[in-house]
Amino acid sequence: MESKDDDYWNDSTNKSFNFDEEDVAVLEIPSHSSTNKRSLFGEDTSSELAYGSAHTELPLHMIISDENLELVLQEQSRHMMTIPKGISLEDEVKLLRRKIQEFNYAPSTDSVLRKLILGQPCSLEMFRSMCEKEQLLDQAIASGSGNAILRVVLFLDRTLKKKLFYSLLQTRNEAVAHYMNYLALRLKVTECTDLLVFLGRHHEASLLQFSIFVCSTSNVEFKKQRLKKIYSDYFSQPGTNTFYAQLVVNYMNLLEYQTNELHATGASGRAVAIQDKSVLETLHYVCGKYKWGDTALQTNDNPFKLAENHQVSQAQFEWIALNERAKQQAWLDFDHIFERKAWLNLKQKSFKLNIPVDRSILRLHALHAPDPVLSTFLAKVEDPQRRLALARKVQCKHGIVDALVSLKDRPELEEYRGTLESGTEERLYAENALKSLNNKWKSDAMKLIK
Numbered sequence: 526m527e528s529k530d531d532d533y534w535n536d537s538t539n540k541s542f543n544f545d546e547e548d549v550a551v552l553e554i555p556s557h558s559s560t561n562k563r564s565l566f567g568e569d570t571s572s573e574l575a576y577g578s579a580h581t582e583l584p585l586h587m588i589i590s591d592e593n594l595e596l597v598l599q600e601q602s603r604h605m606m607t608i609p610k611g612i613s614l615e616d617e618v619k620l621l622r623r624k625i626q627e628f629n630y631a632p633s634t635d636s637v638l639r640k641l642i643l644g645q646p647c648s649l650e651m652f653r654s655m656c657e658k659e660q661l662l663d664q665a666i667a668s669g670s671g672n673a674i675l676r677v678v679l680f681l682d683r684t685l686k687k688k689l690f691y692s693l694l695q696t697r698n699e700a701v702a703h704y705m706n707y708l709a710l711r712l713k714v715t716e717c718t719d720l721l722v723f724l725g726r727h728h729e730a731s732l733l734q735f736s737i738f739v740c741s742t743s744n745v746e747f748k749k750q751r752l753k754k755i756y757s758d759y760f761s762q763p764g765t766n767t768f769y770a771q772l773v774v775n776y777m778n779l780l781e782y783q784t785n786e787l788h789a790t791g792a793s794g795r796a797v798a799i800q801d802k803s804v805l806e807t808l809h810y811v812c813g814k815y816k817w818g819d820t821a822l823q824t825n826d827n828p829f830k831l832a833e834n835h836q837v838s839q840a841q842f843e844w845i846a847l848n849e850r851a852k853q854q855a856w857l858d859f860d861h862i863f864e865r866k867a868w869l870n871l872k873q874k875s876f877k878l879n880i881p882v883d884r885s886i887l888r889l890h891a892l893h894a895p896d897p898v899l900s901t902f903l904a905k906v907e908d909p910q911r912r913l914a915l916a917r918k919v920q921c922k923h924g925i926v927d928a929l930v931s932l933k934d935r936p937e938l939e940e941y942r943g944t945l946e947s948g949t950e951e952r953l954y955a956e957n958a959l960k961s962l963n964n965k966w967k968s969d970a971m972k973l974i975k
Contacts, residue, residue, distance in 0.1 A: 634664055641665070641673035649680045658685070659693060666699050675703045691723045712737065722759070728766040731759035731773070745780055745801055752777045775835050779804060782825045786810075804835045805845060812849040817858040840879045847885065851892040859898065882906055883915060890919035896951075900924045922951040926958045935962055 612620075638661075640647040652661050658681055665677040678700050681690055694701050701724070708717040714737050721730035738751045752773055760770040783800050790796040799810045811828045825831045832842045843862060850858045865877045878885065882905045889899060899916075903924035906912040909931040916924030922945065929938040938959050945952040 634661055637661070638664055638668055638670075638673055641676050642668060642670045644672065649677070652680075655685075655689070662693065662697065662700060666697060671703055674700055675707055678704045679707075687719075691720060694720070695724060709733070714738070725764075727759045727762050728769045731755050731769060734759070735773070743801060745784060748801070749777060749780050749784075752780075775804075778825070778834065779807065783807065804831075804837060805841065808832060808837065808842070808845050809849055812846050813853070817850075817855075817861040838879075843878070843880050844885075847880070848888070848892075851889060851894060854893075856895065856898050859901075876901065876905070878902075878905055883911075886915055886919055890921075896921055896923050900927065903927070923954060926951075926955050930958050930962055933962065935959070938962065 634652075634657075637647055637649065637652075649661070652658050662674075662677050662681065665673045668674075678694070681693060682704075685693070694704065701720070705717060705720070708714075708720075714733060717733055718730040721727070721733065734751070734755050739748050739755075742748060756770065756773050756777070759765065760773065780801070783796075783802070786796045787800060795810055795813070799807050808828060808831055811826060811831050815822075815826065815828050819827070823830055825834065828842070828846065831837075846862045847859070850856070850862070863876050863878060865875050882902060886899060886902050886906075889902060899919055899921040900923040903912055903916055903921060904927065906915060909928050913925065913928035913932065916928050925941060926938065929941065938955065942952065942955040942959060945955055
């Protein structure tokens with residue numbers, strides 16, 4: 526008697542799995558509809574699938590531009606070998622022969638540029654005439670692809686004489702920019718400067734030489750020699766930039782002065798410290814050794830002359846001189862730094878500042894400036910309220926009294942006088958200021974009565 530299992534296998538309605546069948550059933554996920562559909566686990570997954578697709582699939586235009594996408598599709602279609610089904614063997618041979626003939630022909634400029642843009646290997650050797658090479662370069666520039674432009678430029682550099690190559694680049698600034706960047710990154714300074722000189726951009730060639738050969742070494746003698754060569758090679762030409770030429774001359778003079786100071790002082794500490802340093806650091810050194818008031822000195826040993834030769838602004842000069850003389854407690858030198866002669870009357874002098882007065886007062890206080898010096902700077906603060914606040918902050922007694930007098934605040938002045946120690950110069954100064962204020966108040970009152 527056959528079992529139930531034998532009935533199952535003998536029943537024709539139960540179809541067994543056939544590995545030879547071409548059509549294999551695939552599990553299909555039902556499409557979403559307006560009604561909720563249940564997943565295999567009994568849960569509604571329609572909203573989850575919609576959420577996932579909305580947040581994981583980026584729009585195609587954010588990944589690749591329309592132009593580049595079109596190039597990719599065209600290139601794929603060109604190389605895609607599709608043989609129709611049911612074609613005879615003779616027709617298939619003809620199709621393959623025609624495809625081989627297409628590859629044997631020289632490709633067009635468009636197809637070559639397409640490969641350059643896509644980063645595919647291709648040869649440019651078929652472009653032999655000057656006209657073909659010029660057309661290839663122009664189309665590469667029009668494509669806007671930096672890789673294509675650079676590949677074409679390097680091909681032209683390899684296959685043309687330098688003069689023809691430079692002439693071709695002369696009117697194509699975009700190609701020059703890519704080529705210059707390529708050379709600079711590889712430190713091909715000679716080729717870079719030759720091209721710049723040919724294009725008439727002498728100041729750029731000098732700056733490139735300056736940045737590579739001068740700024741990259743700490744050998745002062747080598748710098749001086751290189752600067753002289755840069756000046757003779759690039760600034761002796763007509764129409765050169767006089768501003769950059771003057772910068773080179775100033776730098777040569779600065780290095781010469783620093784070297785002379787090193788030899789003159791016997792390699793002392795401060796002279797060694799300024800070797801190959803900036804103009805402002807050298808100005809600190811000069812302000813420290815200069816005998817202020819000696820107007821006859823017309824060399825770089827005179828800080829005024831050094832600042833003039835190197836176009837140091839008046840504010841920079843005053844700030845450096847203030848700090849340097851304050852550190853040495855040379856307060857009398859401030860008269861030579863900040864005093865200016867009147868234009869009409871040369872005997873008349875005025876105390877003039879080009880630096881922020883608030884910052885100057887706070888800096889002088891930090892460097893322990895005496896009361897009279899602080900008072901001189903406080904007098905330049907026009908607003909009495911701000912002057913009083915600054916004077917209290919730096920604890921300048923004379924400045925506080927002067928500010929209270931300007932505000933005509935007798936009660937506050939009397940109160941402040943009481944805080945000063947009797948018999949001191951500050952107490953006497955406050956009493957005299959209070960008397961002067963009282964006399965002025967009485968005088969104003971009498972005028973009002975009359």
